[in-house]
Amino acid sequence: MSKPWFSRSPEDTLSELRSTPAGLSAQEVQQRMEQYGPNKLQEGKRKSVAVLFLEQFKDLLVIILLIAAVISALTENVESTIVIFAVLILNAVLGTVQYLKAEKSLESLKAMSSPTAKVLRGGVRVEVPSAEVVPGDIVLLEAGDLVVADGRIIENFSLKVNESSLTGESEGVEKDAAPIDREQVALGDQKNMVFSGSLVTYGRATVAVTATGMNTELGKIAALMNQTQQRKTPLQKSLDDFSGKLAVVIMAICAVVFALSIFRSHMGVLDSLMFAVALAVAAIPEALSSIVTIVLAMGTQKMAKQNAIMKDLKAVESLGAVSVICSDKTGTLTQNRMTVQKIYADGKLLEGKDLELANTPQRLLLKIGLLASDATYDPADGSSIGDPTEVALLQLANAFDVEEELYRQYHPRLRELAFDSDRKLMSTLHQLDGVPTLLTKGAIDVLLGRSTKLLTSEGPVPMTEERRAEIMAVNEQLSNEGLRVLAFAQKEMDGIRDLTLEDENDYTFVGLVSMIDPPRPESIQAVADAKTGGIRTIMITGDHKVTASAIARQIGIFQEGDTALSGVDLDAMSDEELDQILPHVSVYARVSPEHKIRIVSAWQRRGCIVSMTGDGVNDAPALKKADIGVAMGITGTEVSKDAASMILADDNFATIVRAVVNGRSVYANIKNAIQFLLSGNMSAILCVVYASVMGLSVPFAPVHLLFINLLTDSLPAIAIGMEPARKGLLRHKPRDPKEPILDRGLLQRIFGQGLLIAVPVMAAFYLGLSYGGPAAASTMAFATLTLARLFHGFNCRGEESIFRLGFRSNPFSLAAFGGGVLLLLAVLFIPGLNTLFQATALDMTHLLEILGLAFLPTLIIQIFKLIRGR
Structure with a gap:
């Protein structure tokens, strides 16, 4: 087998050019197609749907629910078993679909090649699909053609090529022809090279193909993207950490409750197991993952109306923690025209x-x-x-x-x-x-x-x-x-x-x-707004250092005492040296894709959440590496859009700042929704633990808790996620990404509010015991807990009282409350449903008692908020 075309010496190259002046023969094309494969870029490996589906059951909380379903089946509690299994399968299906939608591929990189290419084969000029171009082919380029492979120019008639998709710079590049004199040939000189993905803007040329597919410069960027791993968002890390700790706590408490039920109240093993099942179902926030996804989806819809299109739901909340924006210059901060x-x-x-x-x-x-x-x-x-x-x-x-x-x-x-x-x-x-x-x-x-x-x-x-x-x-x-x-x-x-x-x-x-290439008028204000919000803007460009610094100074990025570095400067620095000078560098010029990744990584090492903006193929690896990759929707290449988490439909840098405000609002809403869900679950946990310690019957059947967690709780939680953004969010500094979402203040509120709800619920339980025994007590406790948590949805809309927030400022909260009440009434009074959910009949007196007890925690919380507000 002969040497690969792209690795041959100048003598080999010239020798073959002289021996095949009319281009390759059909036999040679076939041989090289077998040797090098089609002129395509490799696709990333994908997991099968079955594997993805099974992976959804790896979570420890899901395993606990599976154990709970098995115990329910052993105790012949058919209703709870069916509901638990239905919930688990539904969550697995949703998780699989979400993963498949979010999965990125490199198909758009292949689309960078033109459908056809003009080549010289056997002395005849023919058009062939770009996938069939092989190393050694003689390609004929004219103005308007898209270069389909890397190649060396052997004849040049004033060729000028726009390489902005690779370099990010709009200025055309004049090309030279490789001299045929072997003593003068310089294969290392890029002035006589054209690269895949470039556009011919002027002149024409004859080019000998030196590399195709993954061996091109475009292919190297594709490989770099495959090697670049996307980082988990702060919310993902926080929720993963929370889930792991919660699972351990649940198992420990279940074991204690199981032991107490046997030794303290002399229950049978199966009845004690039911206590443990009830506690597990009460403690696990089954709807949390779905609610977070829905809230994020609602946030993306709002942002899309403001020209910020989010491709990755999980990245929405990361926007609120962004503290550094690494921005490309050409087409992002500037207008991309001279x-x-x-x-x-x-x-x-x-x-x-x-x-x-x-x-x-x-x-x-x-x-x-x-x-x-x-x-x-x-x-x-x-x-x-x-x-x-x-x-x-x-x-x-x-x-x-x-x-x-x-x-x-x-x-x-x-x-x-x-x-x-x-x-x-x-x-x-x-x-x-x-x-x-x-x-x-x-x-x-x-x-x-x-x-x-x-x-x-x-x-x-x-x-x-x-x-x-x-x-x-x-x-x-x-x-x-x-x-x-x-x-x-x-x-x-x-x-x-x-x-x-x-x-x-x-x-x-x-x-x-x-x-x-002048700055965008809105960029100056956007950079100033970002600075107000505690966000540092860094310019990263392939342009000259002097030009880039001048533009950065006009926009407000380059301040007194700042410095600019070139790619050569970066190459001479170790990571430790770069880390030391990093806070003082506002402009990076003449940088490569590898440099951009290195800069993003350096800021990430400092614990910053980094956003990277860009529009060219050369930006794609850094867009993927950044916590929030932002691509330009109008001027951006399809490759950059695939690698990014967010696409700006208007190519407006100011849209990023608006997106940050929405990201902060979404995070606040998610945090409030988590407070609502976990404080409600805490109240159920306290009730079950109290009943176990006091030797009482189980206050809730597992099906009761699943009904609350998945139906009546979901509606207020979604409504909380629709809460409009509050004024002044941009005046706050970015939150610390290392700070857990369940900080001390939130945990205190969850426990305190959970206790406040649990007291009237157990009061309702005792009232039910006095009326009609364990069945009536369980129904009274279930109804009171459901209604109390529906009222509690108003408390969790924000830190201020409902009067300051306004009832009508979020109409979804009113609709959620009404919908939850109707669901509760349906379970209590519609034949068949009350049997499925193990509810006994209640009269008007019972309903009034439930209403009074359920409203009491909300009344206390709102009075406290009014006093604190004053």
Whole structure:
């Protein structure tokens, strides 16, 4: 087997190119397809649905419920057994569906290749599916083509390629051809390489494919994404920790209650087991996972209306803890288009909008920008084709009502010298006022050195050293502001003839035009708002350090005392050195995908919840690594959208700040919902433990507790999740991600409120005992607990009293209370249901007693909140 194409030496490469000038034969294509496989990117391994379903039963709390179901079956409690198994299967199905929906694939990476590619095979130009392109193929590229594989240029006709999907930068890259002289070939030079996923914006070229599929630069990014593991959100960690500790506590308490039931009250083993089952069902918040998912889903719907589309439900609450936003520059903080800023002509430095057409040098500056350009611009719809810097010049002309098409027709291009990255110049020949004139634009250092005169409003004057130094000083000033500077010059010719490189001398220098990819107007306010909320914004870009720092300073990211680092600087640093300087670095320039991951990881090592924004393929690994990856919905590649947790439908950085506010609100609502669920469960636990210690009958059948936990409790919990965001959330600092959701204050409220509810419930139990024995007592306790927890839903809407929160500010809470009451009445009075849920008949006196006892805890809590509020 021959060497892989992408690993061959220059001599091997040139030898094969010479031996196959007409491209590969059909037999060679087939051999290489077998050797390298199709031009596709690998998919990640997926678990089967059956495996995913079974994994849902690994949780310790689920195992406890399974044991409870088995014990219920042994005690011939059919109703409880059926309900418990139904709950477990339903939760497993929901968990499996949620995982499948959340699973990310790399299918969009494959879509980065165009459907077809033009290749030369057997001396014939043919179009083949991109998947069939193999190393060694000769691919023909033209303007508008998407590059389907990495390749080395062997023939180049002014090729310019947009590599923004890989580098993140909108500026086109000029390419060179690989020299056929084997002594001069330089395979390590990327200037004669094109890369998969890039777009040809100008010119054409013949390319020898060197790598396909996972061996391309795009494939390396795909592999990097596969290696990057997504981190659990703070809520996931907190709930996992809570579940584990709760399971241990439940098993310990169940064992104690089982022993007490046998030795203290002399119950039989099966009856004692029923006490343990009741306690397990009371303690396990069966609906907690579903409620959290529903609350998160409600939050995502609200955020979607504000142009923040959440792909990962679990990531919603992480937004509230975000303390660092690592943002890409191009297309995220900036507008992703070049715009003329300042011009210099006739000794004056002025804003582009202040250009004066009556001034001869300034008018000629605009004329050269129009005529010595290949781009096109349609002001009607804002569409453009060509190099962004040339488009910016056309937009400047349009601002002065100069029609590009008519002007070019009036001054047709007679000859041209195309732009060349070595010359750094582009020249075109036109008739201006009957005089053949060479118009040239390019790099200032080249063009200024070839100029012998300077155009002023008084006419051409000699280019002295003083005038040359003045122009260079202006260039330095503009460059320090992060602006890209183009120089313009003209030369009267002796006639209309073919141009030579020798003609690009003895110019009359006309002036300078500076341009920049400007910041989004809303980015400045968004960065300031983020700072108010205790969130640090970091710029990470592939642009030059000076340009990036200038933009960052304009937006408010780069502050006094901050510093900027380049990718080279990062490579020279160890992780320990980076950790030390990290708080002072606001800008990272000229960075690679690996650098971005390293920066995100460094902030995560400091315990920060990190958001990373971006739109290019090069951003995808860091988007996946970050706690919250944010992709651009309009300009973003499909790869970045797949890797992200959130997509901005409007590409507006300010939308991130609004999403953070919603994330904080969602977290607060989840915390309130957990308080509601666990305080209710605590009341049931205390009742069961009390009955066991006092030798009483079981106060609740397992089916009672499942009814409360899954039905009547779910409605208020969901309503709490719909609570509107309170004002001032952005003025608070991000919460500590290490802080458990069940902090000391919440645990105290859960226990205190649970005890407050348990007292009237046991009072109802004793009333039932006096009326009609254990069956009536269990029904009275069940009804009182259900109604008390429905009332308790109003207490858990927020820290303030219901009067300050407002009854009508969350109509869902009223609907949840009404729905819960109707469900309770149905269980108590509809034949069949009362049998299934083991409820006995109650009269009006019993109902009034239940209502009074159930309302008492809420009355006490609301009075306490009113007093504390005052």
